Amino acid sequence: MIQAPRGTFDILPESAARRKVVEEQTEKILGAAGYRRIETPTFEATELFSRGVGQATDIVQKEMYTFDDGGGRSQTLRPEITAPICRAYLEHGMHKLAQPVKLWYLSSCFRAEAPQRGRYRQFWQVGAEAIGSDAPETDAELIVLLADLLDALGVKGTRLRLSSLGTPQTRAEYREELTAFLRAHEDELTDTVRSRIDLNPLRAFDSDDRRTQAVMRDAPLLTDRLNDEDAGHFAQVRALLDDAGLVYELDPTLVRGLDYYTRTVWEFTSDELGAQSGVGGGGRYDGLIELLDGPPTPGVGWAAGVERMLLAATDMVPPAELVDLFVATAKPDGRRTAFELARDARRAGLQAQLELAGRSLKGQLKHADRIRARFVAIVENGHVALKDMASGEQRELNAREVIPAIVRGDRSL
Numbered sequence: 001m002i003q004a005p006r007g008t009f010d011i012l013p014e015s016a017a018r019r020k021v022v023e024e025q026t027e028k029i030l031g032a033a034g035y036r037r038i039e040t041p042t043f044e045a046t047e048l049f050s051r052g053v054g055q056a057t058d059i060v061q062k063e064m065y066t067f068d069d070g071g072g073r074s075q076t077l078r079p080e081i082t083a084p085i086c087r088a089y090l091e092h093g094m095h096k097l098a099q100p101v102k103l104w105y106l107s108s109c110f111r112a113e114a115p116q117r118g119r120y121r122q123f124w125q126v127g128a129e130a131i132g133s134d135a136p137e138t139d140a141e142l143i144v145l146l147a148d149l150l151d152a153l154g155v156k157g158t159r160l161r162l163s164s165l166g167t168p169q170t171r172a173e174y175r176e177e178l179t180a181f182l183r184a185h186e187d188e189l190t191d192t193v194r195s196r197i198d199l200n201p202l203r204a205f206d207s208d209d210r211r212t213q214a215v216m217r218d219a220p221l222l223t224d225r226l227n228d229e230d231a232g233h234f235a236q237v238r239a240l241l242d243d244a245g246l247v248y249e250l251d252p253t254l255v256r257g258l259d260y261y262t263r264t265v266w267e268f269t270s271d272e273l274g275a276q277s278g279v280g281g282g283g284r285y286d287g288l289i290e291l292l293d294g295p296p297t298p299g300v301g302w303a304a305g306v307e308r309m310l311l312a313a314t315d316m317v318p319p320a321e322l323v324d325l326f327v328a329t330a331k332p333d334g335r336r337t338a339f340e341l342a343r344d345a346r347r348a349g350l351q352a353q354l355e356l357a358g359r360s361l362k363g364q365l366k367h368a369d370r371i372r373a374r375f376v377a378i379v380e381n382g383h384v385a386l387k388d389m390a391s392g393e394q395r396e397l398n399a400r401e402v403i404p405a406i407v408r409g410d411r412s413l
């Protein structure tokens with residue numbers, strides 16, 4: 001039997017209902033703050049990610065699904081959606097719109113990772129981006145909006161970690177300082193960390209090796225090297241979050257997996273999730289648009305994993321699906337009337353289903369009960385018996401009286 005590829009999954013109707021809650025809450029919460037939905041293509045030129053996400057990142061080095069499009073061009077299934085949105089911002093001249101341009105998305109991403117709980121090869125991200133403003137209110141607002149979303153979905157055990165990465169120049173200088181520090185302690189580091197000193201020294205903070213961790217306790221911290229402007233920006237973001245009553249932990253070792261972040265970075269984790277604890281995170285990316293050949297343009301945004309949010313929202317119960325009317329047929333010659341009645345009911349705005357499996361009348365009533373239909377219309381010769389499933393009461397009506405009776409929520413049956 002052919003099965004879905006490893007690390008992918010089918011979204012069956014039961015889980016579609018929970019995912020719909022994510023979509024509705026995102027729309028509501030981000031919509032209320034003026035964010036509008038965007039959808040970009042599933043694949044993009046590979047260069048967009050190698051430049052935009054960064055050559056040194058895990059994503060670009062080992063997680064991308066890259067293919068030749070048949071015309072000699074290298075394309076990649078999107079591993080993330082910030083770079084595509086910045087591409088779209090430039091391609092559609094969105095810098096001419098009122099700034100910042102505030103966008104949200106809910107789309108699938110693809111990463112060639114070892115599948116496990118909460119880690120898939122095709123997964124969905126919901127995210128928000130504000131491009132064209134460097135005001136600290138933008139950073140704080142986006143963090144608050146993500147906190148509100150996690151809250152509205154009932155994501156449990158959340159924690160927020162926060163840091164600032166400064167500007168590219170501060171980062172470059174700090175990177176040299178950190179590289180020199182790591183070189184001086186080279187023989188106390190794991191092979192992986194050592195092999196990455198030049199490529200991505202910041203990753204040394206992520207190591208789960210004891211000796212490496214001991215070395216890193218004395219390592220210089222980027223947050224101690226921020227210039228006055230960046231330190232001031234970060235202080236303002238924190239003050240706004242404090243005023244909003246948001247609890248966070250300052251973590252100067254917070255390293256986000258993407259190269260393009262500047263200034264504020266943050267990550268929400270959930271204690272419900274075990275090893276894959278990251279629920280969603282984001283940061284400011286003031287250099288990204290320029291990296292993609294655009295004019296200097298500040299930006300900030302976040303992405304959260306739909307599956308991880310749902311795994312941690314253990315109590316979420318999606319609203320029950322409603323069926324107002326099930327149309328049953330007692331005799332074969334009622335089938336055309338039944339078909340017409342179901343169609344008219346839907347046109348009148350009711351949720352109406354028709355018997356489609358040739359069940360006996362008894363079987364049809366049982367089925368109507370199983371799908372929790374409020375009413376069953378049993379079509380007989382020339383008339384309809386309308387049964388209220390809650391009270392069990394039943395009365396005979398003309399076919400054309402059925403829909404008005406249901407719309408009235410007829411309790412006088």
Ligand code: ATP
Pocket residue numbers: 080111113118119120121122123124125256257276277278279280281303304305306307308309
């Ligand atoms: P992780 O540290 O778990 O690999 P990440 O830093 O790679 O996460 P981001 O690139 O920041 O994650 O993506 C944002 C969110 O997307 C994550 O917080 C997570 O919820 C979700 N996510 C990332 N990779 C996967 C995946 N392979 N499967 C499911 N969800 C994922």
Ligand code: MG
Pocket residue numbers: 058257
């Ligand atoms: Mg990852």
